[in-house]
Amino acid sequence: MRQFPIRDGELVVGGMPLTRLAARVGQTPFYAYDRGSLTRRVAELRAVLPPALKLHYAMKANPMPALVCHMAGLVDGIDVASGGELKVALDAGANPHETSFAGPGKQRTEMQQAVAAGILINIESFREVRELAAISDQTGDRARVAVRVNPDFELKSSGMKMGGGAKQFGVDAEQVPELLAEIGRSGLNFEGFHLFAGSQNLKPEAIVEAQGKSFELAFRLAAAAPSPVRFLNLGGGFGIPYFPGEQPLDLAPIGAALATIVDRASHELPEAELVLELGRYLVGEAGIYVTRIVDRKISRGHCYLVADGGLHHHLSASGNFGQVIRKNYPVAIGNRMASSERETVSVVGPLCTPLDLLADRMELATAEPGDLVVVFQSGAYGFTASPQAFLGHPACVEVMV
Numbered sequence: 370m371r372q373f374p375i376r377d378g379e380l381v382v383g384g385m386p387l388t389r390l391a392a393r394v395g396q397t398p399f400y401a402y403d404r405g406s407l408t409r410r411v412a413e414l415r416a417v418l419p420p421a422l423k424l425h426y427a428m429k430a431n432p433m434p435a436l437v438c439h440m441a442g443l444v445d446g447i448d449v450a451s452g453g454e455l456k457v458a459l460d461a462g463a464n465p466h467e468t469s470f471a472g473p474g475k476q477r478t479e480m481q482q483a484v485a486a487g488i489l490i491n492i493e494s495f496r497e498v499r500e501l502a503a504i505s506d507q508t509g510d511r512a513r514v515a516v517r518v519n520p521d522f523e524l525k526s527s528g529m530k531m532g533g534g535a536k537q538f539g540v541d542a543e544q545v546p547e548l549l550a551e552i553g554r555s556g557l558n559f560e561g562f563h564l565f566a567g568s569q570n571l572k573p574e575a576i577v578e579a580q581g582k583s584f585e586l587a588f589r590l591a592a593a594a595p596s597p598v599r600f601l602n603l604g605g606g607f608g609i610p611y612f613p614g615e616q617p618l619d620l621a622p623i624g625a626a627l628a629t630i631v632d633r634a635s636h637e638l639p640e641a642e643l644v645l646e647l648g649r650y651l652v653g654e655a656g657i658y659v660t661r662i663v664d665r666k667i668s669r670g671h672c673y674l675v676a677d678g679g680l681h682h683h684l685s686a687s688g689n690f691g692q693v694i695r696k697n698y699p700v701a702i703g704n705r706m707a708s709s710e711r712e713t714v715s716v717v718g719p720l721c722t723p724l725d726l727l728a729d730r731m732e733l734a735t736a737e738p739g740d741l742v743v744v745f746q747s748g749a750y751g752f753t754a755s756p757q758a759f760l761g762h763p764a765c766v767e768v769m770v
């Protein structure tokens with residue numbers, strides 16, 4: 370993991386050797402996120418994206434307030450998916466003009482919060498138009514809205530598909546003209562379109578194709594819009610490598626294709642600000658999960674390292690967060706990085722379920738109770754995407770380094 374150097378056999382996170390970091394945190398298990406790594410990631414991405422393209426952070430990937438605060442200073446805007454996330458984003462100093470809210474089933478109170486905050490609301494149903502019109506009439510604040518479109522295509526080879534076919538997200542492209550007419554009649558402030566086709570994609574050609582089609586679709590739908598498009602969110606879906614054989618996403622072709630889209634937009638949708646929204650890609654590699662080995666057991670010849678953390682803190686690494694086939698996340702013994710003594714073991718957590726598995730038959734440095742297991746690629750969909758109350762073990766904590 371190139372973002373974390375090794376010194377005297379120990380992984381170094383944010384300039385601090387892992388055992389010292391564990392002492393500083395005061396407990397295991399914990400998540401640690403590296404500010405320097407977050408900052409570098411955004412800079413590397415900006416270097417290949419056309420300058421006119423805005424970069425948003427989709428904070429559901431990691432909503433830790435201190436991290437959102439750091440990200441708010443690096444990106445152009447924050448995308449929230451609930452009223453609770455909106456509060457964190459605003460606390461973090463996000464610019465309301467560049468904050469947007471997507472998600473099916475928005476509650477009346479959440480939409481009231483969003484209108485009062487002056488953020489952009491990505492409309493996902495006809496009900497939301499009516500509710501927002503009522504809120505705007507009541508308060509005199511006109512809601513700023515965009516239409517989240519369920520496209521008539523898919524993002525191919527995505528870890529998770531979120532557009533195309535029948536979906537609970539957005540409004541089907543075929544129904545959008547009717548929705549736009551209703552938005553026009555209800556006097557909402559129409560600003561543009563939001564398209565999000567999928568997540569965790571490592572194929573640049575698939576991403577390029579989806580973004581091209583998204584632009585085409587938005588351009589077609591713009592003809593039915595009550596006012597010019599000022600905002601076009603092309604989605605994202607950029608993946609990170611988790612498993613053996615996966616390669617980091619090649620950004621060059623994506624940057625080149627986006628430059629073409631930005632250029633086309635300057636003629637075809639001249640008032641539109643183009644946005645890319647990314648979660649996992651921005652924060653996933655900057656985070657690690659650290660758990661301490663409590664026990665070492667041999668069962669019929671196979672070695673189990675039993676740790677103080679597991680599935681309840683890191684559902685994704687256990688293989689139970691949407692994965693079809695379980696594969697090992699990158700794992701290491703963080704205080705024995707230079708050890709040449711290695712063995713094949715399984716790292717399990719303390720829960721009474723065989724699903725509580727962090728590493729299945731993996732070759733690791735030979736380890737003992739007290740050693741620190743590190744799960745890499747853990748900055749996204751970790752802490753808040755895990756069932757922490759399951760089995761009543763002590764809580765996990767998060768730190769920024």
Ligand SMILES: *Cc1c(COP(=O)(O)O)cnc(C)c1O
Binds near residue numbers: 450565567650
């Ligand atoms: C989840 C989500 C994202 C972030 O997805 P990543 O794969 O983490 O980049 C972006 N936009 C929307 C609408 C989402 O629901």
